[in-house]
Amino acid sequence: MRDIIAVDISGRHRTSKGHYYIVCAAVSLSVSPDHIEKIHQVNTKAFRMYRPLKVLDVVHIIERTVSNIKREGVIVTEKGDMYNKPLSFVSSRFKDEFKYQESISERLAVQLAHHISLSSRKLLIQELEKI
Amino acid sequence: MKKAVLVQRNEPESEEYRNSSRLQELKELAESAGYLVIDEITQTKNPDRNYQIGRGKTDELSWIVAETGADKIIFYNQLSIMQIYNISQTCRCETIDKFHLILEIFATKAKTKRAKYQVELAKLHYELPKAKTIVSLLKKKERPGFMGLGSYEDSYEKDIKNRISRLRNELGRMQKDYDNLRTSRHKKGFSIVALAGYTNAGKSTLFSEMVDENVEVENRLFTTLSPTTRSFQVNGRKLLLTDTVGFIEDLPHWLIDAFKSTLDEIFLADVILLVVDVSEPIEIIKKKLIACHDTLWEQIEDAPIITVLNKVDRISEEDLDCRISEIEYLTPNPIIISASEGTGIETLKKKVFSYLPVWKRKDVQLPISDSGMSIASWLFDEGIVHNIKYTDRIIVDVEARDEVINKAKAVERKLNAYGHSEDQL
Known part of the structure; x- marks a missing residue:
């Protein structure tokens, strides 16, 4: 079993108000090659931006969200989250160990993070609309 | 033999070893299609x-x-x-x-009706987005006259869409037959084991070895296109092993869609036996x-995966240990063969057996009569009979799946209640 932190970001498209409401979800898990064995912690963080995200912005958002996770682990994301940049280019910009999703369990973990970030963002937008 | 020149455009900042392995794979694909590079x-x-x-x-080209x-x-690319x-x-x-090259290989390998339809469907999916441009390019050289004017683009595109829809219906009907076959195999107590893996990993060789039968084996990509199923036994349990089409990197979604029923x-x-060439x-x-993993992860339900590390005879023990530790996070339940x-086939069979659904073992007592004998014979077909004793009745020590044991017990009760009377059954 290995410890990983699966991360996903939702909200890269501009809202009608011209802002970017971004929610990043980080999930700490223990995984075997084809199964999620245990979920240790979940952390979400919301960000507001006034311009589209660049790779370094994404790195910053992920690092801030992961900083609240107590258990150590390799950060895992989808390649598309980092604009399909080569691994060597992206991993050199992270302080912690980073990789793209590879195994079945890593893909399941990133999918889980995706559901969390997407639903959290929907709740956030609903609340903002009430104000 | 037809001669071919291979061309590859690499992305700036892309990794060198990946680019060279992709070009090597393209070369192997071209050779599989019968080209001399x-x-x-x-x-x-x-x-x-x-x-x-x-x-x-x-x-320069x-x-x-x-x-x-x-x-x-x-x-x-x-x-x-x-561009073409x-x-x-x-x-x-x-x-x-x-992708056109893969379709060429598939077209030559497609022998069954289903495979032919699948290849045609994939071709049409490939052509559909290009249909309008093809017609407008053809129209450049058009002369005035009958059918010289008007919008062919739409009609050509419509023709393709109609054919796609007809093929989908036809494949859907065939799929129902396969689904029924799969269900009836399950009902008959067969467990289904599938061979999956990258193309040319040695799936067909392993298939032949496990079922003890010769199937077409070649050192080429995409030797198997249509699934082949054969039965074999492990510790008395009847299993069906299916050899399937190999995976390949960056397969477009339309090609996966066309072969969905095969997958x-x-x-x-x-x-699932995931075969890997570890050499x-x-x-x-x-x-x-x-x-x-990319092809499997979204589709598999709860089926356990056994990673079969094949072709170990080609590398040293040191190399093997090093490779196993490097790929550990990608290899659930590894078995070396x-x-x-x-070599290693028996260990693999034992591992497969350990993942099969658990069967119950019970004693069934039957009267010595025609009905009792016929139930005993049925138990031989449906399960594993460990022992059978003939005293004043027939005592069968049988191991079988739940439905069979329950049915046998119900019949046992019925036969005994009617005091061996044949007429009342």
């Missing part, structure tokens, strides 16, 4: 709208084609119809991309395993 060209740059590679490189008399130019037209015009040579043979199996360089093994030498 006479030259290879690579260029690192962002894609050119008109030629995919740069204009200067296209001129045209010179190579004229010099060598090549019959075909094969690109690794996906080409737009305009421009390159073919400049080089005076037929130009295709990797279902893997996704709906009770146990290849570590980076290639990883790349291929990642491509397999050499299908060609037949």
